Amino acid sequence: MKKNVVSALLVMACFSGFAQDSKSKPFTTSGKKIKVFTTAENTDLRLAPTASLGFKPAKQALENEVSVFVNPNKQFQTFMGIGGAITDASAEVFAKLSKEQQKEFLDAYYSKEKGIGYSLIRTTIHSSDFSSESYTYVNENDKELKSFSIDHDKKFKIPLIKEALKTAGKEMTLYASPWSPPAFMKDTKSMLKGGKLAPEFYQPWANYYVKFIQAYEKEGIPIWGITVQNEPMATQTWESCIFTAEEERDFLKKYLGPTMQKNGLENKKIVVWDHNRDLMVQRANTIYSDPEAAKYAWGMGFHWYETWNGGKPMFDNVKLVADSFPDKKLMFTEGCIEAFNPARYQFWANAERYGINMINDFNNGTVAWTDWNILLDEKGGPNHVSNFCFAPIHGDLTAKKLIYTPSYYYIGHFSKFIRPEAKRISTSASRSQLLSTTFLNTNGEMVTVVMNQSDGEIKYKLFVGDAESEITIPAHAMQTLVY
Incomplete structure (x- = not known):
């Protein structure tokens, strides 16, 4: 594997933290950071850590904004x-x-x-x-x-x-x-x-x-x-x-x-x-x-x-x-x-x-x-x-x-x-250019995957419950958000 890929993967290992058991408490964004990993066309980014972001109280989403909505209270199938x-x-x-x-x-x-x-x-x-x-x-x-x-x-x-x-x-x-x-x-x-x-x-x-x-x-x-x-x-x-x-x-x-x-x-x-x-x-x-x-x-x-x-x-x-x-x-x-x-x-x-x-x-x-x-x-x-x-x-x-x-x-x-026994979480995007899915791991970490199919960079807001954050995804890129 190329050296830059290996180093990126090693950095990811350092980001891997342990949160509370997801079964014991409702999910909360309080005090959490979003670790962003990106792979993008026409760049050297390959599963590379590209940002560490915080949450703030959410405001009403607007039609002229691009948004991804995650509802931690709606869970679906168990991941195998x-x-x-x-x-x-x-x-x-x-x-x-x-x-x-x-x-x-x-x-x-x-x-x-x-x-x-x-x-x-x-x-x-x-x-x-x-x-x-x-x-x-x-x-x-x-x-x-x-x-x-x-x-x-x-x-x-x-x-x-x-x-x-x-x-x-x-x-x-x-x-x-x-x-x-x-x-x-x-x-x-x-x-x-x-x-x-x-x-x-x-x-x-x-x-x-x-x-x-x-x-x-x-x-x-x-x-x-x-x-x-x-x-x-x-x-x-x-x-x-x-x-x-x-x-x-x-x-x-x-x-x-x-x-x-x-x-x-x-x-x-x-x-x-x-x-x-x-x-x-x-x-x-x-x-x-x-x-x-x-x-x-x-x-x-x-x-x-x-x-x-x-x-x-x-x-x-x-x-x-x-x-x-x-x-x-x-x-x-x-x-x-x-x-x-x-x-x-x-x-x-x-x-x-x-x-x-x-x-x-x-x-x-x-x-x-x-x-x-x-x-x-x-x-x-x-x-x-x-x-x-x-x-x-x-x-x-x-x-x-x-x-x-x-x-x-x-x-x-x-x-x-996304690890075995994770639960899929309700997720939707406000624009067809973005696709997204979310899973909650058993250790309490939420994982949202976002894909940009378009030819342009997109700035989007991630809404998780009553909190939001703003993230940029390059053209023709995949991002994983861990929080």
Whole structure:
């Protein structure tokens, strides 16, 4: 990491203070300072401390002013975490870094003091497109799973997961997703290009999830939960498998849920859908309206790729699911910048896509947010079907250096400061140029994230209860306010 970035992160650690337990007293701004951290385009500011400000009694907000309003008395969902996926690709690239770069990389993501404090990991159940090859954990035609082994993962993926867990400490949640059942279990006899799980393999496939969890936990890696199927309505050139809403519902209630329970894994969470926002309402309606299926579902995962057809992100669908089924949780399970192009490592709109999505998703009830690959090489891979993409950090194995993209810092404006068990707080902005969300950490610190999407610097007032402060945010910038 660049020296100025490291120094900025170290200064942030010094700012980190402890306030009263948020559960014991109502939040107050009395005697508090606002610590401002900024990342901005066309500057050297990257998660840099840029101001320390005070509060004063609030006056009536005016129409010709720009304002952000925070109401500490209105609390919503409990925050679970932010993180990214440890794929085969990420682990293979990590293994090729120098020891010094490996340490820098682990700190950059998983250290709260030196980096951005990730608290969430997604991984794959055998191969995805971001693997060097297709593979499973069993021999061909072994429907009884007698040959089940995760030896493949012990070379690259498991060692990286263990290092991430060690660096992060106790605040870490890990879940896993399958891209396709083994070829012999599918009607197409191929892991690639869609196809469906053959009915006679519903039970063996349910057993497979159990074997995976047991094998990983035997390695000392606690599994929080699983998703039923990555992108169950997409026929991809890579590993993929189609489940209609009714098929996923029935697989969950008749096979996966009961099988997990029967094997003593009823405490593991099961996440449905794990696909784009476009069809999530129909999937939620179908699964959650069936009590026998719904009882096994912790909540719903979703992705951001519904924009593939030229449309805009469908954030309202997230809110509709949250409003319709308030007892079920929402988790963003995957997003990345598609179509890798090394000329766009520092393309600012990529970072802003993260900011827009994260703020809207949190404000619509999402409890956790997971980026895709945490690390890729200078080609946007490895990927065995050439579906090359961006990651927040790239390891240029030819130049032997780590490349930090603006997306890394934009994600960090949330993940470093908002900690697990925080409560989302009512927040709104008076201008569309600004987006904002707020969380109250369990130690009593309030964290407000503000994003300026405009081409100009904006001076805005932060109203918190009956107090206010005035802050300036540069053009195309992200700020985190801690108070």
